[in-house]
Amino acid sequence: MATQLNGGDNSDLIATLQARVKELEAENARLLSQLANCxxxxxxxxxxxxxxxxxxxxxxxxxxxxxxxxxxNRKSGEKIENVPGYNSRFMNHHSKRYVALKVMYFGKRYYGFASEAQMEPTVESEIFKALEKTRLLVGDRKESQYSRCGRTDKGVSSVGQVIALFLRSNLKISGSNDVGSGEIALESQYEREIDYVRVLNRVLPNDIRIMGWCPVPVNFHARFSCLSRQYKYFFWKENLNILAMESAGKKLIGEHDFRNFCKMDAANVHNYRRNITSLEMSPTDVRYGDNELWVIKIRGSAFLWHQVRCMVAVLFMIGKGLESPNVIDMLLDTTSIPRKPQYTMASEVPLVLQSCEFEDIKFICSSDSGEALHVHLVNECQSYQLEAAIFHEALINCVPLSEDQPTRERKKKPSHVPIMLRPTEPSYEERRSKFDSKHEDHIHTAHLNIVGLPT
Incomplete structure (x- = not known):
């Protein structure tokens, strides 16, 4: 065996691993059979x-x-299964139904939405704490068939994130669900159902809110069932050339390879083509002195990791006159530019996941919960406006510099290095080759451990 390995005979290695996999599968089947008969x-x-x-x-x-x-009760049970999101196969002590929740959060104090990065707090971890506290979660997270539409980064906010999972339900399998039409009327089941919005919002932190809920089919997936997503990026106009930014933004619309506008994940993502359906810029009604708050609205079927922040960063360089709009064409030409030039992404704080669109999904909220939600958001807006007023008072009360006080010379900003002259990151092919090499080394080490040879 050692001779075969030293000779680089991969066919024997693969055959040995395949045999071991079959042994493990047989052992797994035996254990499952024992469990079923216990x-x-x-x-x-x-x-x-x-x-x-x-x-x-x-x-x-x-x-x-x-x-x-x-x-x-067979007829009654069959009718209940036809109700969106209602699946009697999952009934145990509590009835369950599969629902989608529309979630709003202010991301400033969170380490992103997803909780897999082992950094706390995250929006997702706070939501699951609320689900457990309110006893809406039946079983564990895996049993809940949980899915989320997007994984927003640290500091990013949302007013339209969507998650889906099984939650406890008030609807029971009984003759009381039988109505003349043969199906439960949606209005009736909403009235009798748990008010998920009210129950969760009572225990969630002030910067997270459930905006609505909707029953969905059990094959619904918050990520893969999503038709499109829209992001908004807010910015102060200052001296930016909006016309140049709009001209450059139009070049991003359509299906392109955006590997030069994202953080590459070669281990998991192999296709970097995405379709941007619209990119618009418009002023808001918010002003501060002579400055005006603008927003970039970007809609697409799906987005890559950090794609929006990378696109906005390049648009800002164009708006400042540091780059030509033609730089977009060059970065989209991945044949000529296979290695992404290094540049800093735009800040995460002004980025908002605005909406996630699905087919035949209409979120609902009871009138009482809607009113409570409205009052809460108004109070939050007023609270932040009070904080802004305090900072404004500090600004107008700054001690002015006296005429005889020497002023320090301002530090000169570093000169701009054109994007195409900057150092580049490894290409996808280079990243993938490195990943595959590490993977092969891992398999080789695992094989040596299996056959008992020293590594």
């Missing part, structure tokens, strides 16, 4: 309280009385 010793009452009652039913069947009851 006798659950707990009483039905205890199992029901622990949320495991459906496991006993699945493994051991049902008695004659329960079969008769189910037969009598």
């Amino acid at each position: 006798q659950i010793q707990e009483s039905p009452g205890k199992l029901e309280r622990s949320g495991s009652f459906h496991v006993e039913k699945k493994f051991h069947g049902t008695d004659a009385k329960e079969k008769k009851s189910r037969k009598g």
